[in-house]
Amino acid sequence: MENGCPVMLDLTGRLCVIIGGGRGAAVKARTLSRAGARLRIVAECVSEELENNDAEIIKRKYKAGDIDGAFLVFPLTGDPETDACVRADARAGGTLIGGEDFILPAAVTGGNMTAFVSTGYPKLSAKLMRGLMRYDDICGMLRDFRQRIKTGAADERAREAALEAAVTDEALEAALRSSVEYEMYLDRLERQFSDK
DSSP: OTTOOOOOOOOTTOEEEEEOOSHHHHHHHHHHHHTTOEEEEEOSSOOHHHHTSSSEEEOSOOOTTTTTTOSEEEEOSSOHHHHHHHHHHHHHHTOEEBTTTBOOOEEEEOSSOEEEEOOSOHHHHHHHHHHHGGGHHHHHHHHHHHHHHHHHSSSHHHHHHHHHHHTSHHHHHHHHHOHHHHHHHHHHHHHHHHOO
16 A cells, blocks of 8 residues: 555444454454454354454355444455455445555554554564564653653753654664663763753
8 A cells, every 4th residue: 555644543342344254354353352343253154263252243144234334344255256245335335445445554562662564474564563562661761761851851952862862773772682771871861961
């Protein structure tokens, strides 16, 4: 999706429908469930993982009306004719279509950050996300540091210099090696720029 605009959607309580019951459906269902969506799955056969998901499951072929009231729909049957029918019904009803109107990227949430990666190659996306999540604790330290600097630095120039110094390549590489040393570094920065 070349001209896409990255967004985060609040799916809490919104109806999201997956048409299909295979592995792709299970992956989407996990993500949507974590986001608080109200989930409906329509498929003749569903995987064990989907059976154990807290979702409304309709075990049969797709029929018109199955996506009425849905905010999002994922046509994942693998049958071109059925998926085309789902897309046509979605267009007619103003429902967003996964893979066309939006992409549901690989996502992971830590204590201090949420990472989304979309590469078109799921295994690479997962690997990149694991790398990004190494920064989760660092994000928490930086959030606290930013709050202290905003109130403690003498002027705007000092604040900007402190915030920039906290995220240099060298500083972040050191943070990945030792969070204790990084916390000490942030403390030194705070003292340095609060004195100015």
